[in-house]
Amino acid sequence: MYDSPSSKHHELFIIGAGASGLMAAVTARDLGIDVGIVESNDRVGKKVLTTGNGRCNITNQSTLAGTDEAAALSQKYHSSQAEFPLPVLKQFGVRQTVEFFNALGLPLVAIENGRMYPMSLQAASVLEIFRIALEDRDVPIYFKTKVSDVKVSTGHPRFTIVCQTEAEGQVVYTSDYLFLCTGGLTAPKTGTDGSGYTLAQRLGHTLIHPVPGIVQLKLDYPYLKELSGVKFEGLGHIVVGGECIRSEYGEILFTDYGASGPPILQLSRKAAYRLAKGDKVVLSLELMPDRTEEEVVDFLDTHWGMFGHRTVAASFIGILNKKLIPVLLKEAGIDQEPNLLCQDLSWKTKKILYRLMKQWDFPVLDTNGFANAQTTAGGIDTTELKAGTLESKLVPGLYLCGEVMDVDGDCGGYNLQWAWSSGYAAAMALADRLTGAE
Structure with missing residues (x-):
């Protein structure tokens, strides 16, 4: 299945065998589209293996409780176009995701906070199921093949895909339609190196500055x-x-x-x-988030009143993590008075301690880098894509899926949900186009 065939033309080529590319490939093939996948790694979905602490947080069922699932789900996403994810999520949301994986033979379970995982709690199960699904559908994958350039023409075929392979050196593939499913910049060890941004920019698209997310x-x-x-x-x-x-x-x-x-x-x-x-x-951190400022004052005054004979440090034992107490006293400026009793606290010091319970401020220098991030915020500008279909407004026949575009979700399965939803929406849009139902 995985050896390069003599024919290197497909009606649709998908660049990237990550989550969105796998979903797009299965969906497109089921809709009768001739599809091939180009993947720079030696196997599919390497980044998927790292999600959910190795369990693969496929989606999140929390948004199913409301009357408008898609609207609730869309609130979990961020983009320079806030409304952009909604028409995609309306087509393929959490319910459809659960049904899709059930149909592939991968039942899901909810573990905590609505997060849904494969019943096996193994990310490898997700990839194995996709591998089986692609084999069943005779979808070829060209592994260890890195796309270096894409050229567009007005004739047939529309796309010329220039690649570098370990075995053959430079090879050229062609297709009538192209899906860019290359991911962003997170987890670079899995192959997400931002090359999709470069390809899209060469084709005229604009990149919104990417930063680490989650x-x-x-x-x-x-x-x-x-x-x-x-x-x-x-x-x-x-x-x-x-x-x-x-x-x-x-x-x-x-x-x-x-x-x-x-x-x-x-x-x-x-x-x-x-x-x-x-x-x-x-x-800014609140150590007592379940109490108002007035309630914090009442609580501490009552506590200090009852235990006025104790040191201030001792008065916080059982209230705060013990390692937090000496740092809190430093912040309040009383760390040099280890024997200070609660009954001897000045009004000024009390006010500082009240404030720290509700507002302890820490200047932020930076975030950790993309190697530690779970998603990329930013990406290809969505104003250059057609809402709902994800087709490029600049290059007919080019579709973008997943993390490569300027859409990212909250923590909890929402970024994989976007991968499934966008891969499905692009494949459906192409099928409608080919059948004249667009």
Whole structure:
């Protein structure tokens, strides 16, 4: 199946055998389209193996609870065109994803927070099922084949795909239609090196500056090594110019370079883009997110009143992570008074401690890089694509799928959902075009 046949022309060539490319290939073949796949790696879906901590978080069923699934789902995505994902998600949402994988023989289960995985809880199962599906459909994959250039003509065939292979050197493939499913810049060890951006730009498309998404934050704070390893349930805010631009709740983890954990990963996109603009970004943390400022004051005053004979440090034991307490006292300026009793706290120091419970600010230096990120924010400008079909407005017959375009989702299975949805929508649009039903 995987040896290069003598014929190197297909009605449709798909560049990239990642999640969106695999979905597009299976869907297109089922719709009667002659399709071949070009893949630079020696196997399909290497990046898929890294998702969901090796379990593959295929999608998220949380948005099924509402009356308008597609609208709720679209709120999980980000793009310079906020409305762009909606018509794609209307065609192929969470329900259709579950049905699709069931039809391939891969039942899904929901584990936590609506996140859905293969029942085996193994990402390798997803790739094996796709491999079987492609074999059943006689879809050829040209492995270890790196596309170096794409040329477009007005005649037949429309696309000439120039490739470099290990075995044959330069080879040239041709097709009438082309899907660009090359991914973004995340997990470069899996082959997502941004080459799809270069190809699209050579064909006239515009690149919106890509930044790491769903990634850890680097903080400018002198006591990070002391905080490293501390976990707590808190509320995080990204603040720029005194304005909160996004908030997330959950388990926050301090590291020796900054902060991680689900809320931090969700906040990182906003931080990355504002840092790229040169803005000063602050991560503001609430240690007691379930209490208002007034309730924090009442709680601490009552606590200190009952245990006035204890040291301030001892008064926080059982309330905060023990490693957090000495750093909190440093921040409040009382670390040089280890024997300070609660009954001797000044009003000024109390106010500082009240504030730190609700607003402990950490300047953000940067994010970790693409090697640590789960998705790429930014990509090919969606204003240059047709809404719902994902066909290029600049190059007829060229379609973009997945992470290569300026659409990225929140953490929790939404980026793979976009891969499935966009691969399906592009294949359906091409089938409609070929049958005259467009």
